[in-house]
Amino acid sequence: MTFGKGHHLHLIDGSAFIFRAYHALPPLTRKSDGLPIGAVAGFCNMLHRYVEGNTGPDAPTHVAVIFDKGSHTFRNDMYDLYKANRDAMPEDLRPQMPLTRSATEAFNIACKEKEGFEADDIIATLAVQARAAGGQCTIISSDKDLMQLVGDGVEMLDAMKNNRIDREGVFAKFGVYPERVVDVQALAGDSVDNVPGAPGIGIKTAALLINEYGDLDALLERAGEIKQPKRRQTLIDNADQIRLSRRLVQLDENTPLDFTIDDLEVRDPDPETLLGFLAEMEFRTLTKRIADQMGKEAPVIADAPAAPDAPVVADLPFDPEKYEQVSDAAALQRWIDAIYEVGYVAVDTETTGLNEMTAELVGISLATQPGTACYIPLIHKAGASDDLFGSEDLAEGQMKTEDALRMLTPMLEDPAILKIGQNMKYDAKIFAQIGITVAPFDDTMLMSYAQHAGLHNHGMDTLSERYLSHTPIPIKPLLGSGKSAITFDKVPLDKAVQYAAEDADITLRLWQFLKPQLHSAQVTKVYETLERPLVPVLAAMERSGVKVDRDTLSRMSNAFAQKMAGLEDEIYEIAGRKFNVGSPKQLGEILFDEMGIEGGKKGKTGAYATGVDILEDLATEHELPARVLDWRQLSKLKSTYTDALQTHINADTGRVHTSYSIAGASTGRLASTDPNLQNIPIRSEEGRRIREAFIAEEGKTLVALDYSQIELRILAHIADIPALKEAFERGDDIHAMTASEMFDVPMDEMTPDIRRRAKAINFGVIYGISGFGLARNLRIPRSEAQGFIDRYFERFPGIRTYMDDTKAFAKEHGFVQTLFGRKIHTPEIASKGPRAGFAARAAINAPIQGTAADVIRRAMIRMPDAIKDLPATMLLQVHDELLFEVEKGHEDALIDAARDVMENASDPVVKLAVKLTVDAGKGANWAEAH
DNA sequence: GACATCACG
DNA sequence: GACGTACGTGATGTCC
Incomplete structure (x- = not known):
């Protein structure tokens, strides 16, 4: 088949895939020999996802992955500094490069590279050939250097964002159409590739000039006509350098190739080759997924000999057929006996909904060891789920709820039996509804959060995929979605057993994997003092409403x-x-x-x-x-x-009744959902009145206590800023003090406007300040904002040290820490480009925001005991505020007790150099109390 | 389901 | 020297 009209060539930018894969995944290693394998894993996943997506009329007829080969190209002969400021390839990526070629071949996709040329040149050559032959070409990349090729049958596709870039897309990026992109790049230069361009000219200016003069040659010829003197001189002085830059960014469309497009025809992968490669790499999940899709048996991946200090996790395969349905007292008793034998059990509840306040218990699953799990159905309905009217009759083979609970309750409440759950707050609330207090317990979600906050989320699906290489049975096919969705009690028993018991099985395996690592990651204290004890406290608050x-x-x-x-x-x-x-x-x-x-x-x-x-x-x-x-x-x-x-x-x-997610925010903050009660209006007068609808019960009062400037106080402590510490000690207005210090205005001559600026700077510092951000916030010129920041650093030199030290720590370790030892991972700090900027600011903010979160967590955990003799209930938390409801007449006693707990919450673990102050208010509604 | 917008600390 | 930039969240409506 000769490539031509009606054919469609896909060209994948291999290096882009590799680097994305490398940065998207943690440094995984092959279990058997420790070979770094993360980038290959990500690469294979991306390739697989790409192949899966190739359906429909737009599917390619021809495809190739194009790689760079060697680092010396003809461009280096033109300009020896070309790409000279590139960082060396990371140590653990280098050995993965040949493997990505092997991976491409395993997928049976053509794999091309050529010494002395960049992948971009090969892509350019092929794209031009495809266009000349009358076919279509899609370049799978988001590299702006390729944008010059777009148009007339050639387009680009950002596979990750599924974003197509056509001529208009190029215009949006460069301000010119593809044929003039090279001209703009030649002027603007490129810091990443070290293309010099014209000093002081960026893409915006370059596009302006090119559009005005038509093209680069005309512009350089008529440079003398440019009105701005500085710009004119720059162009005249640097004409040669600009011409060189153009040669550097211009792709070579005549790369000599020893193959033709016809050799790139799409071929189906050979199952044996592909599965063999994936198994060799020991990608358990992907191997299984692809084997299933191909209808083949997945090759067995040998269990690696466990490293001496690695946690031992039974690598028993998951087998849904092995789970037991518990239908009578005798069977349940056998399970309870087994639980007492080992001393722990993974527990999971199935209910009629996600709202623990209204959901009804449908069944309970238990697991005592990997692969050994059961489901105790209680109120599943009989009849097929497609029965139009459903059936209210209960299915056969279920114990009566009360009988089952009578047998289970002593175990669930037995201090000698550890109950293991994934997001135990949910199950604890379900059990609390029927009067059962589950204790003691462990929570795999929180174990993961304590170790890996910032790296990934902590839902069971994520954890199972990552740490057990197992994709849990999805709930969707069982329940359906939208209007036709059913509740779990309508799920047929055989399916319910497989799904529910598997959840307990997974939870147990996760616990075996994660528990020993708490210690080695040195976050046992965080888990034991800041995560786990908060669960019953939050459960009670949520149930109070x-x-x-x-x-x-x-x-x-x-x-x-x-x-x-x-x-x-x-x-x-x-x-x-x-x-x-x-x-x-x-x-x-x-x-x-x-x-x-x-x-x-x-x-x-x-x-x-x-x-x-x-x-x-x-x-x-x-x-x-x-x-x-x-x-x-x-x-x-x-x-x-x-x-x-x-x-x-x-x-x-x-x-x-809101629900707090404990493991949602990376910094340790809680988040409130369904509904979010942490963002009830207050800043505008109209909005504030909504708080009048939040009221106390008859005969009771609402009391609100909030930390005053907790984050700035923590900053003063962490960054060790004497002036700030003293001001807090004196009880000064901190923003006014900052203003006075920065602008040399005596405190008694302070104006609201000067104070407002200082306040913005104080907050800016907490957020990882930038001149741009402050300028936008204050609506002042950027240079002025930068002046403020310089002044601030000058007056409070500890701040800059803190920011630099924190960034350096994050770069070295990949995480930052709060004063209480909470780790917040910042994986993107190592990346290049704007992402690194985001990560750096997040790293600066995280210890401050996170320490404040830890402080109020500690206060909340101690609160129930501190107010147990008062007729008061803790209702809500809003990051630095706690809301209580108390019987009339006891308001002041509550304020005294709660304030004491809050102000001393960091003791005795952290001795803060700045005292914490708590403001209190009371009233019939939240507007009055605040 | 992505995006823009806007509510809070 | 230019790039794109305040930190952390969740809910809603529009539009594809």
């Missing part, structure tokens, strides 16, 4: 609706037509296209940005954006708060 007055919300909702309708009329009037005010896309078109307002900026999706910042700027000149801002505020308040909150009021309790 907070009383919310539906009438108040409903009245506010109506008021908002009326105001919104009025605003909509005004908005349509100004716009001259009706449109959906809630659609940023339509709003952008109205503002910038139809009304012709200047300064519309398009984001990466090509839509105009219409965020608050932009609308606020426009609002000084125009009516419409001002009205839209008002409308948006009301819309937010109505939909997210006054309306949605009502649906969360529990019918039985009349209260709202």
Whole structure:
């Protein structure tokens, strides 16, 4: 078959795949011999995902993966500094390079490279040939150097983001169409490849110049006509360097190749070769997945001899057929006996829903050793799940719930038996509903969180894939989705047993794997003092809930609706037509296209940005954006708060029960969901009134206590800033003090505006400040913002040291730590480009935010005991605030007790050089209490 | 389901 | 020297 019209060539940028794979995965090694294998694993996964996605009319007829070969190319002969500032290839990546070639061949995909040429040149040559033959070509890469090739049958595809780049996409990136990309690159240069370009000229300016003069040659010829003197001189002085740069970025479309496109025809992989390679690499999950898809038996991957200090995990295969259904007392007794034999058991509950307040217990699964697990169904319904009306009759083969619980409760509450769960808070709440207190327990989710926060999430699917190389049975096929979804009690028993028992089995295996590592990772203390003890505390808070007055919300909702309708009329009037005010896309078109307002900026999706910042700027000149801002505020308040909150009021309790995720935020903070009660409005007057709907029960009062400036105090301690510490000791207004120090204004002459600036800088420091960010926040020129920052560092030199030290620590270890030993991993700190900047700022922020999170966790854990003699309940946590409900008359006693716990929460583990101060308030509702 | 927007600390 | 930039979250509506 000769390549031509109707054919489609795919060219995969192999190096891009490799580096993405390398940075996306932790440094995995092959179990049997420790060979670094992470990049190969990621590479194979990407290749497999790519092949899977190749269906439909657009599928390629020809494909090749193109690699770079050697580091010396013809460009180095032109310019010896080309790519000279590239970091050397990481030690553990080098041995993986040949393996990625083998992997490509194992997938039976053509694999091409050529000494002295970059992959980009080969890609260029093939793309041009494909175009000349009248075929289509897709380059799978997001490398901007390839963008010059786009157009006329050639396009690019970012496989990770599934983002196609055509001529317009290139224009969005470079400000010129593909045929002029080289000109722009020649001017702008490229720091990554060390292409010099013209000093002081970036892509924006380059595109401007090229568009004005047509092309680079014309520009250089007529450089004397450029108006800006500096720019003119730069171009005149550097003309040779610019021409050299153009030769460097220009891809060679005539690379001599010893093959043709016809040799790249798509071929099916040979199962034996592919599976053999994957097995040799010891990719258990991928081997099995691909074997299943091909309908082949997965080759056996030999168990590696465990390294002496590696935890021993039984590598027993998962077999859903081996799980037992427990149907009677005799069988259950055998399980209980087995549990007492070993002293621990993995427990998992199945219920009718995810909301522990309303969910009903459907069954319980137990596991005592890997592969040995059972499911005790309790209220599964009889009849097929496709029965139109369902059946209310219970299925055969189930114990009565009360009989089963009577036998299980002593074990669940027995201090001698350790109960192991994955996200035990959920199961503990289900059991608490029926009066059972599960203790003691371990939680595999929290063990993973203590060790790996920042690396990945800690759901069972993730942990099982990562640490057991096993994909759990998915729940979706059992329950369905959308309207036709059923609850677990409708799942046929045979399927239910396999699914439920497997969860307990996985949990037990994870525990065996993760528990011993707590110690070696030195996070046992974190797990034992900050994670596990918080579970029962949060469970109790969530079960308590907070009383919310539906009438108040409903009245506010109506008021908002009326105001919104009025605003909509005004908005349509100004716009001259009706449109959906809630659609940023339509709003952008109205503002910038139809009304012709200047300064519309398009984001990466090509839509105009219409965020608050932009609308606020426009609002000084125009009516419409001002009205839209008002409308948006009301819309937010109505939909997210006054309306949605009502649906969360529990019918039985009349209260709202949030759920806190303990292992969600990487820094150690909690997160509140369903509903989120950590973002109830307060900053605007209108929004603040929503807190009036959060009320105390009759005869009770709400009490709120919050840490004052906890993060700045922690910063003062960690970075050891005497001036800050002294100011906190004196009880000064910290932002005013900072302002006075920085701007040489005496405290008694402080103005609100100067203080506001200092406050922004104080917060900026906590976030890993940048001149750009501060400038945007304060809406001042960047140079001025940078001046403030310089001044700040000068006055408080410890801050810069802290920032530099923290970054260096993160680079060296891949994580940072809080004062209490919590680890927050920052894997991206090693990456190049803007990602590293993000990671660096996150690394600077994490010890501060994380230590504050640890402090309030410690307070919460001690709180139940400290207030046990008071008629008070802890209801909510909002990062630096705790909300309580207390019987009238006991408010002050509660404040005294709770404040004492909070202010001394770091004792005795960490002796803070700055005292922690807690403000308190009380009232009939949350607005008053705060 | 991605994206934009906006609520909180 | 330019790049793209404040930290951490969750919920909602639009649009594909």
